[in-house]
Amino acid sequence: MHNGTTITQFIIEEQRHIAGATGDFTSLLNDIVTACKVISNAVNKGALIGVMGSAQSENIQGETQKELDVITNEIFIKSNEWAGHLAAMASEEMEEIYPIPAQYPRGKYLLVFDPLDGSSNVDVNISVGTIFSILRCPGDGTNATAESFLQPGTEQVCAGYALYGSSTMLVLTTGHGVNGFTLDRDIGEFVLTHPKMTIPEDTKEFAINASNQRFWEAPVQRYVEECLAGKTGPRGKDFNMRWVASMVAEVHRILTRGGIFMYPKDTKDPAKAGKLRLMYEANPMSFIVEQAGGASWTGRERIMELKPEGLHQRVPVLLGSKNEVETVVSYHKQA
Numbered sequence: 240m241h242n243g244t245t246i247t248q249f250i251i252e253e254q255r256h257i258a259g260a261t262g263d264f265t266s267l268l269n270d271i272v273t274a275c276k277v278i279s280n281a282v283n284k285g286a287l288i289g290v291m292g293s294a295q296s297e298n299i300q301g302e303t304q305k306e307l308d309v310i311t312n313e314i315f316i317k318s319n320e321w322a323g324h325l326a327a328m329a330s331e332e333m334e335e336i337y338p339i340p341a342q343y344p345r346g347k348y349l350l351v352f353d354p355l356d357g358s359s360n361v362d363v364n365i366s367v368g369t370i371f372s373i374l375r376c377p378g379d380g381t382n383a384t385a386e387s388f389l390q391p392g393t394e395q396v397c398a399g400y401a402l403y404g405s406s407t408m409l410v411l412t413t414g415h416g417v418n419g420f421t422l423d424r425d426i427g428e429f430v431l432t433h434p435k436m437t438i439p440e441d442t443k444e445f446a447i448n449a450s451n452q453r454f455w456e457a458p459v460q461r462y463v464e465e466c467l468a469g470k471t472g473p474r475g476k477d478f479n480m481r482w483v484a485s486m487v488a489e490v491h492r493i494l495t496r497g498g499i500f501m502y503p504k505d506t507k508d509p510a511k512a513g514k515l516r517l518m519y520e521a522n523p524m525s526f527i528v529e530q531a532g533g534a535s536w537t538g539r540e541r542i543m544e545l546k547p548e549g550l551h552q553r554v555p556v557l558l559g560s561k562n563e564v565e566t567v568v569s570y571h572k573q574a
C-alpha cells in the first residue's frame with residue numbers, strides 16, 4: 240500500500256500556510272501535473288504511437304519541430320485552458336502568446352512552458368523533459384499581452400520541470416525550497432521522494448557542449464581549460480564531464496549530486512546571445528537552482544534579475560554549484 244505524500248497533498252499543505260490563498264494556485268498546479276502525466280505517457284510509448292520523426296512545420300526559432308513537440312504543446316494547452324486560473328499562456332513552440340479563449344473564464348496567472356525540452360533526444364530514447372513557470376498577470380487578467388509576460392525571473396510564483404527519464408519525476412519550487420516527486424504508475428500519482436533538494440556548493444563535474452569551444456569567450460575558455468588541466472593545474476583537482484543535451488536531465492543531475500552546466504555566449508551565431516531561452520528555460524531553471532542553494536548567471540548578470548525584452552529572447556546560462564559558478568563569474572569580471 241502507498242503511504243507517501245502525493246504532490247496534491249504536498250501543495251495543499253504548503254498553500255495552507257499562505258494567508259489569502261484561494262485554492263486557485265493549487266488547482267492550476269494540479270492541471271499542470273495532469274499535463275505532465277499525459278506527456279510522460281506519450282513520450283514513454285515512443286514509436287508505438289507513431290509520433291517520432293519530424294513534422295512538416297518549423298517552430299519560430301527555425302528548428303524542425305518533432306511531432307511530439309506539437310503534440311505535447313497541445314496537451315499543455317488543453318489541460319490548462321479551461322479551469323479559469325489563467326489569463327494567457329506562452330510556449331517555446333508558439334510565436335505569439337495564447338490568451339485564454341473567450342468560452343472559458345480568465346484568471347490571474349500566466350503560464351510559461353517548454354512542453355518538450357531536449358526533443359532532439361526523443362528519436363534516440365534519451366531523457367527529455369517539460370519546463371514550466373507561473374507568473375502573476377498584471378491587472379485583472381482580462382487583457383494579457385506579450386508585454387504582461389516580460390517580468391524578471393524574480394517575479395516567478397512557481398517553477399518546475401518534469402523529467403521523463405528512467406523514471407518520471409516532477410521537481411517543483413514555489414519559493415520555499417525544492418522538492419522532487421516520482422510518478423508511481425501503479426496509482427497514477429506523483430509521490431514525494433526527494434524532499435528539500437539541495438545542490439552541494441562544490442563540484443568536480445562540468446557540462447558543456449565542447450564542440451562549440453572555438454566560439455566561446457575567453458572567460459569560459461579559461462574555466463574549461465583549468466578544469467581539463469586536472470590535479471596538476473590551477474584548480475588542483477580532476478574534473479569529470481557530462482553532456483546529455485537535455486537541459487532538464489542536466490539540471491536534475493546537478494540537483495542530485497552537484498555540478499555546473501554551461502550554455503555560454505558564443506560567436507557561432509552573432510545574432511543570438513546564447514542558445515537557451517530566458518522565459519522557457521533559463522528563468523524557471525534559475526529559480527529552482529537558486530532555491531536549492533545553487534547559482535545561475537549569464538556570466539555577467541544574475542539571470543533572474545534580467546528584464547526580458549522579448550518572449551523568445553535567448554541568454555547565456557551558467558548554473559549549478561555555487562562556488563563553481565562564482566569562479567566562472569569572477570573570470571568574466573576580470574576579463
Ligand code: AHM
Nearest residue numbers: 355356357358359448484485486487
Ligand atoms: P530545445 O528546446 O530545442 O530542445 O533546445 C534546448 C536543448 C537543451 O535541453 C540542451 O541543454 C541544449 O538544447 C542542447 O544543445 P546542443 O544541441 O548544442 O547540445
Ligand code: MG
Nearest residue numbers: 331353356357
Ligand atoms: Mg527547450
